[in-house]
Amino acid sequence: MDWLERMNKALDYIEDSLDDKIDYTKIAQAAYCSEYHFSRMFSSITGISLSEYIRRRRLTLAAFEIQKSDVRVIDVAIKYGYQSADSFSRAFQKTHGIKPSDARNKSVQLKAFPRISFQISIKGDKEMEYRIENIDFELRIVGKSKVVKTSRAFKTIPTLWNGAKKDGFMQQLINMSWENPKCKLESLLGVCGKEAAITDEEFTYFMGVRYDGEAHSHMETIIIPPSTWVVFPNVPDAWKRLYSEWVPTSGYELANLPCIECYYGPKHKPRHELWVPVIPK
Template identity: 60%
Template sequence: MDQATATLDTKSEKLIQETQVHVSFLFFEGNFSIIIEVIFEIKKGEPKMEYRMETIDFDIKIIGKGIVVQTAESFKTISTIWENAEKDGYLQQLINLSWKERKCTLEGILGVCGNEAAIKEGEFTYFMGVRSDGEVPSELGIIHISHNLWAVFPNVSNAWERLYIDWLPNSGYELAKIPCIECYYPPNHEPSNELWVPVIVK
């Protein structure tokens, strides 16, 4: 074996050791599987994901509006949605609608992602809103979510990157047919944001 071949084999072995993506997403169809493999590359040796379990025994009412996003462009598009919401005053409108006093752990500005936790379609609706008991403005809508068991992860972007291929396979849970909720808290809250993932015990 020459030196070039040995170097290539070493690099290939290192890549195999580090990448845990490809077999995990073979159940997706079409280009979406390729997209997920590129976005969600995980390396062995990373620390275990921090999370806690929460139980919510009541209906979650969220006031807001939804925007259809393409799954392949969702990270970029959702970031733009938030930027636009701050510029056009929608973010402030949601803050004004939200509860003045904290009523439970699921608070802040919320981003509801599609119809269920496993996003397999080419597009989904991102519903940006708040929990509120106030009157619903005519230009906004309401969604209701009913589910009791949630896995809650700090740092939304990191949670999305590692949820499906790192945490879920060995968690003892499976995803419920309920959407994940991104939760963005007021200033000085620790953590500043969390991903709420609906699960059921296997």
């Protein structure tokens, strides 16, 4: 089963479950992917979060039902996962611009968000540089975490590092790093999704370094098991192209572990890399 077929099977599950409770684990299982990566993959390719897509599809079907039948609004609300008529009405009005009861008028304008389907598109006019790294020991990373809104991650994360530079935390990490080099992850590390689980709206971003000594009391520690990684230079470009260009044709599956942004010291080339945990198919 290829990548395209798996992704569309995940969409089949969503569509079949719009009037029922949707299990995000089952969505990822349908795509043979981890929850961590499926959520990011979906939003990266489509430009919309998974939860927002589901919300829009449910409100589209809800509008069809209200307009075409005399079903009670509260029954439609419950059918599509809303606990009260008020919460449904707010969501409906935010999407369609009118109250649910007004949708019965045939002349009103509503918004229909069609089902997404993944198709082959021609890309790859620009090559992607990468290498495979095998780390055969546990990575012990110490630092501190911050909750980041997924939609603002590309703006928020640089701000976090700028703040760490100003308050001295970055220098503290630098002083701890590179003491006992064991691999190429000897630099400032941004771990995306500390618990290897990511929600649609936000995730935990961990700023730290690989460190085998005793961590300071104000720092947290995370452990990543021995793993295989695909490594890309240029973090922003790698994030944009990882899911839509490299993964579908690579022959690798994404492992259920966090990705790591690796920021090197002055004069290092490249200046930064994205490390993505993978499993050969």
